[in-house]
Amino acid sequence: MDPLYMANSLFRRRRFEDCVQVCTEILEANPYDQAAWFLKLRSLTEQTYVDEVDMDEEGIAEAFLDDTAIADVARPGTSLKGPPGTTSRGLSQGIRPVSQSGRPLSGFVRPGTQGGRPGTMEQALRTARTAMTARPVTSASGRHVRLGTASMLTEPGGPFVDVSKLNMSKYSQRPALAKALFEYLFHHENNVRAALDLAALATEACQFGDWWWKIQLGKCYYRLGMYRDAESQFKSSLKHFSTIDMFLYLGKVYVKLDQPLSALDYYKRGLEKFPNNTSLLIAIARIHEGLNDLDSAVEYYRQVLKYDSTCVEAIACIGTHHFYNDQPEIALRFYRRLLQVGVYNAELFTNLGLCCFYAQQYDMAISCLLRGLQLSPNDDNTADVWYNIGHITLAVGSVSLAYQCFKLALTSNNSHAEAYNNLGVIEWRRGRGEQAMTCFQSSASISPHLYQPHYNLAAASEKTGNLHSSYSCVKKSLEVFPEHLDSAELMKQLQQHFAAL
C-alpha cells in the first residue's frame, strides 16, 4: 500500500503515533516530501491538542502581581475575587463546604478551577508545596512548559521542527502550511513567541482580513499575559466573522481581567447570535457560580440540560446543589443519570454513596462507596472517599470505625484538613484534649479557609481556660464565616470575660 495513503488513513482513525511513524519513514526516504511533513506536523499536534477555551491555569505571579486590577476592593457583585467570608445567597458555609478561595464547592472541576484564588500570598505558596494542588509560579511555567519539554524528550531524533531555523516569512505566505505550523508551535512545542511571530506575519500576508489568524494572535497574547492586546484581537476578529469560540475567548479574557460582568455581557451577545448554545450557557452559569449566585447558576445549568441532556458539567453541578440543599433524593437522580450517560469513576460512586445514605437507601450506600474505593485512581481521591465513609459511620453511631476511617484518610493524604478536624472532634469526645487540640491546630494550619478547626480550637481553648488563644481563634473563625452563631456567641462571652478582668 502507498505509505502516504496509509498514513492518511491512520490519521483519520486517530492513531497518531502510528501515523507519525509512517510519516517519519517517508521523510527518511525523501526529506522534501511536503505532504508527509504536513501530516506528521498535524498528528504531532493532535497528540497534545487541548482545547484552548478550556485551558486555563493561574500561577502565583498572576494572582498577586496583577497589574490589570483596577481596585483592590471591588464593589460587591462585580469581582470574582470577593473578600473572604462573603457567603453565598441562600447557602451558608455551615452546610456547603467552601474551596480555598472561599467559594462554595463546585460540582465540577476544570483546569483553571483546581486551586481557586488563594486569599494570601502565604497560602498560595504553602499550597504549592503539597503534591497535588501544585501551583506553578507563573502560568507560563505551568503545565504548558512541563508538557512541552516532555514531548520533546520522547522524540528519539530530537525535535521535529527546529524552531530557530524556521523561515517564518516564507511559511506565512502559504496559508495551509502556516496554519498547521502555527498549531504545532502553539500546542506541541509550546513556543508561544515563535507562534506569535508566525501569526503576526501571516495576518499581514492576508492584509489583516482573516479572522482565524486574529483569534490565534489573541490566544498567543493571552498566554503571554497581555490580556488587553488579546481583547483587541478577539474584538477585531469578531468584526469579520462571529463564531462561538470568539465569545468564549473574550469571556475568558474578561474573567482574567476580573470583570465578570463584561464577560456576561459578551456571552449574552453571543447567545443573541447563537441562540441556546450550550457552551455559552455553561460559561454564563460558571460566572454566576463564581459570583456566588448559585441560584442563577443552577437556572442556567437547567437551561443547558434542556438542549443537551447529557452535559456532565450541568448534571454534576445541579446534583451538588440539590445535595447541599437538603434534597439528597433529587441529587441521587442526577448522579444516577450521570451513570447512565457513561461516567464511571471514583468521584461519581462516592457521590452516589453519599446521596444514597442521606436518602436512606442504606444498602446501596455502602456498596457504592466500596466501588468508589476500588476505582480511586490516586491517594488524594482515596482519602476523600475514606473521609466520606467516616461521616457515614459517624452517622450510624460507630465512633471507633469512624475514627479508623479518618485515620485512613490521613494515611492516604497527610494534608486532609477536614479529616484532621473530624478526628479532633472524636478525640475531644473521648476526653483526649491534647490530641484533639493538635488535630485542630494542624487542620487550621493546612486549610485556614475552613471555619470549623478555628472554632473548635477556640471552644477547646475556652474550656481549658486558655482564654487569650480562644479569643484569637474565634476571631479567625468569624473572619472566615461571619454568620456563624456559635462563634459569635463565644466571642461575646469572651469579651464579657475580658471586660470583667
Add this chain to the structure above:
Amino acid sequence: MEILPKYGLLYSDESFEMVLCKPKILPLKSVTLEKLENMQKQAQEALKMQEQQQDTAD
C-alpha cells in the same frame, strides 16, 4: 408572646459543641482536565523510562 416562668430557677447552660466538617461531594473532572492529567502522567513515565535507560547504559 413570651412566657416567663413565675417560680423556680431559670438558667440556661450554653456549652459549645464541637463542629464537624461536612461530607464532601467530590467534583467530577472535565474531559480536558483528565486529558491533561493523562498527558502529564505519560510524560512523567516517559521521562522515568529514559532516565532508567540512561542509568543502565552508564
